[in-house]
Amino acid sequence: MAIIHIDGKSYEVKEGKNLLETCLSLGLDLPYFCWHPALGSVGACRQCAVKSFKDEKDTKGKLIMSCMEPVKDQLRISVSDKEAAAFREQVIGWLMTNHPHDCAVCDEGGSCHLQDMTVMTGHSYRNYHFSKRTYKNQYLGPFLNHEMNRCIQCYRCVRFYKDFAGGKDLDVFAAHNHVYFGRYKEGTLESEFSGNLAEVCPTGVFTDKTLKQHYTRKWDMTYAPSICQGCGLGCNIIAGERYGSLRQISSRYNGAVNGYFLCDRGRYGYEFVNSERRIREVAIRGLMDHAIDPGAALQYLQDKLPPGRTIGIGSPRASLESNFVLQQLVGDDNFYLGMSDAEHDLATLALKILKNGPVRTPSMQEAATADAVLILGEDLLNTAPMMALSVRQAVRKQPLQDAMNTTHVPAWQDAAVREAMQDKHGPFYILHIQPTGLDEIATRTYHTAPDNITRIGFAVSQLLGAPVAAVKDLSEEEQQLAQAIADALLAAERPLIIAGYGCGCEGTMREAANISWALQQKGKAAMLVLTTPECNSLGLEMLGSHRLETAVTAVLDGDIDTVIILENDLYRRLDRHIADQFFQHCKEVVLLDHLYNATAEKATVLLPAGTFAESDGTLVNNEGRAQRFFQVFAGSGVVQESWRWLLQLGAATNNARLKNLVYLDDVTQALAQSSAIFAGIDQLTPPADFRIAGQKIPREPHRYSGRTAMLANVNVSEPKPPEDADTAMSFTMEGYRGEPPSSMIPFFWWPGWNSVQSINKYQTEVGSSLHDGDSGKRLIEPKANGQAPYFSYSPDNFVPLAGHLMLVPLYHIFGSEELSVHTPAVAERMPAPYILLNPEDAQRYQVVESHQLQLSVNGHPYTFTVKTDARLHKGMAGLPVGLPGIEVVGVPVLGKL
């Protein structure tokens, strides 16, 4: 701790941080541009000048850039010093000389850091009367809009895009006052994290292009804290709505989960909420001609749910609450997890490893502190993108430490430490079936079949001292690799092992567990990350119940009349032919879902279920962290939360288990009592009767506009705003204006800080946790001192089968996820369906790139367009699962030529 004096007041602060960060942590308003809490300092913008004094007697002082100044004991500075303030104003004046007169047509306006800082410094009149510099803009793809005129050359974009996120195609060009931030030529920005530029850029050079399609200012949106549904990581997001449609997703800071950033699937994959394919009315087959009101539908279903002959199929993309209520509605014995066989096995295994193993599964921010990383069969950028960003930071750890040790520069001196580090990377090994986007920073990569990855993993764990038998027939190269990996992991302090659903193979997960457990036994602070495919895969597995295939058997046996399907497209879980059969044998198929999909075609009763934006609920991410998402807006018409539909069904059928459950809090309490693992899940967020100063938390900023006009075209008498009986948030702008609890921050705003940079004000210390702790509750903690039940099964070497191709899954950040592909921008980035072959295989089967290949899977023929890649193991074929147009499910599976 150090004592520093700011404007004559003494503060006790942490030593070693930079002064700007410290001042902001203390709640002082100090303008800045080039500094970013996640990116560190470069001292480029000269905006954060303060005056520093030698001692008490020094009255003259000297101007310093606070972001470049480490905090030392007895430091004397003045923020409000006239000269410093004049300097800061002057700097803004310079930055503004070429800034266009654009605010009215700029998407950043109203949440613009440049606007805020200009007001903060007091620069109000333009003194520069010459002409302005202009630039030509570039087309940067469907996600980002480019308006280079507005640039103030803070370099944050390239620092984030290249240095932090490892992007290649955004750079700075030209020199002196002509510098240009863009691509070397027009084209789509390729990074999976490009969307963050909209938040990182302090002004409107990079803005959200999907927001522009339905542009709304920050102050005009109804926000709610939400959880991303794009993958199993559970990034915290803020979702904004206006005029009944979801407008924008932005990052919601969570010091334990996603930090400041989001991936592009999470940021842009929201538009399915506004899709034309949304189910918005209750529909009953045979009664198609007239609209059915919900009451009539419930009445219709009243005697169609015979106990024992009704089953419920849950969903890993529905909330815990919805799944739980369905389980209670149909009874434990009749509840089936709506996961495909492969997914089910993987989820069961993941939960088993996390629950029984002694190794901690880290949050994303903890994962970023690892100093050696091993990835077993996982294309992180496509299966868990934000984890890849953490891995990028983790891989920097060792050289960063070296650089700090040799140059004695703190880590936040970004330019200096990067200069000292050059291209060095920490130990990082990737074993996967095909190349991944992280390969470039890996120490070594190895592309082989999933079984072989398992075998190498097995060998590594054995080398690390796990009590397992040696692997037979390991090739020389593989043996060397295993040794190298084992050595690197042993040399590290905090090794991180990552596996998951990425190659659809249980073996990789088992070996990841084995390796991490062995490392733990060696006294390392090992960490184990297991990715999960969907936003609530782990939560559904915790709820636990029967496999989907048993449901199929039961239905095909004729034991079942009615199937209630919760937010699930069974055609993505079951083979098409099996699913067809399944539906043929059901008398009634009740589907609660958002979008018309293949299952909706078969349903006899459709109940419109609210998406994440129209529902409250809880999700459990791959870390076992339960997180609550809040309803952003009241669903139009009869759209309501799935769990509410199911509760109403329960009431209509006088279900004793669902008695007295009406509101969200009732359901979460029942859930918390249902099983020990869910204990405390009802306290994730304050209850519905929570009030601050007697008021609810408003979802709308205080300058929300148009209340008395937005619906006036329908009726000049304004309707009563919807009320939220489920949570302590209100759908209006009325309510408590101060800082809400961290789990229910609908948007970040602070007086004088309209942009997202206001996050600083919500943190205990810049870049650390939010004021009352980061939200979410980890439901699983490692069994300390637990005896690791090592897995001892090792598969045989993968041998191609003549006339067959082993179909292995390939994932795409844009395309593999079911709902996000309904965003036009995401669909634009989606690859066309294909099958990836080794050129030798292609030659053998006499196909070339872009030719059609016929394969028979489970006895049914499919046709694919061929792509080739020599790095794919022979005898295997990569299939982009989940991609629209790929009908094969249950990969990995053998395909017959």
Add this chain to the structure above:
Amino acid sequence: MSTGHYWLVIGGVLFVILNTAAGLIWLERRMLALWQDRYGPNRAGPFGLFIVLADTIKLFFKEDWIPPFADKVVFVFAPAVVVASVLLSFTIIPFAPNVVVADFNVGVLFFLAMSSMGVYSIVLGGWASNNKYALLGAMRGASQMISYEVFMGLSLMGVVILSGSFNLSEIVAAQKNGWYILPQCVGFFIFLIAGIAETHRLPFDIPEAESELVAGFHSEYSGMKFGMIFIGEYMGITLISSMVVTLYFGGWLGPAFLPPVIWFVLKTFVFIMLFILLRASMPRPRYDQLMEYGWKILFPLSLVNLLITAAIKLLI
């Protein structure tokens, strides 16, 4: 008096009073406008006269809303009190020789009794409304009326002493040789001021005081219930004006070229105009000023007036 004459007088008085009150709505608006360089209602009918009709129709057809939080029985009862008490007071006014509903020998006392009844309307209405503004208005009204009631009665006593009668017809008759305004000018002023306060007209409209209390005791009233309070106020003006005329300005007495009733009406109208002029020109005093003015100035003054009058009467 024959029964026919009796009913005729009752009917006539009722008809004239109610219509006057209604007409006053128009008159007041026109006069206020005149004194404020405006036109006032001038669109509905000649000189905007039909505004009275329009207003009445409006009041009758407005939703008769009783707030759910109000004490319903009392709430409905209160407006009736004000109209009833004022109407009853009119029974003792001699409009002309033999044109009086009830020629009481204690007419003055009856008037005092009836006018005090009016306060119930304010207190009950304000209380039953269950609204803080209404209650505040009611409290103010009660204290104001109780205070001003005291010297209103005292100021009247001068007239009673001079005429030796409580009967208003006799008081009028006693003024044959000179109106009491001359010997009782102090009494007249006090009675007039107290009368204004009794009708809680400006500048004594403290119980309503719309700038601070919304509409005071009748904040919650609407429709015809409000109409009764509204009409009650105008009838109060007419009542006080006719009492002033009866007591101090010789009632129906006047040169013979006009019938007595006309004299009475003319004189009364002069005072009604005075009421309106007061409204046009006076600001509203503060509440404490009002009470101070009543108790510290008017009350002693009325006592002195009574003493001197009694003394002179004794001496003569």
Add this chain to the structure above:
Amino acid sequence: MFSLLRSMWLVFLHMFHKRETYQYPEERAPLPARWRGRIALTRDPDGGERCVGCYLCAAACPVDCISLQATEDEHGRRYPEFFRINFSRCIFCGSCEEACPTYAIQLLPDFEMAEYNRQNLVYEKENLLINSEGKYPGYNYYRVAGMAIDGKAKGEAEHEEPPVDIKSLLP
């Protein structure tokens, strides 16, 4: 006391003053040019819509009676997809006009907007847009803003240099 009587007398004398009232439908009051009456959306000198859908008027509106949705044409020019003012709520404070960065929304000296049906007080863009520059002739926002639109490429606005050639080596 005397002052009271004097003021009563003075008020009484007003009886003989000339009346100030304008007998409205027959006789019209002269409205100053800056009268805050009917709200209109004006046009640029070149006939284009001035409104760029920046939402500032909506934000400035104390009764929140303006709602709009911004959109963009294929050349980058912004305009409101819909623009609605609920005149049954409007208090004609003129804050929208003050907030407007493009002189698009203007209050005009006309107050005759009464309707028998309240619903008719809800004005849409087609009711608001007029074929005039209103009180501020000559101003054209896109001539000073940096955005490229149809007919004005980058660097062609007032006080703008031609776009930077980033491949140039000249200082």
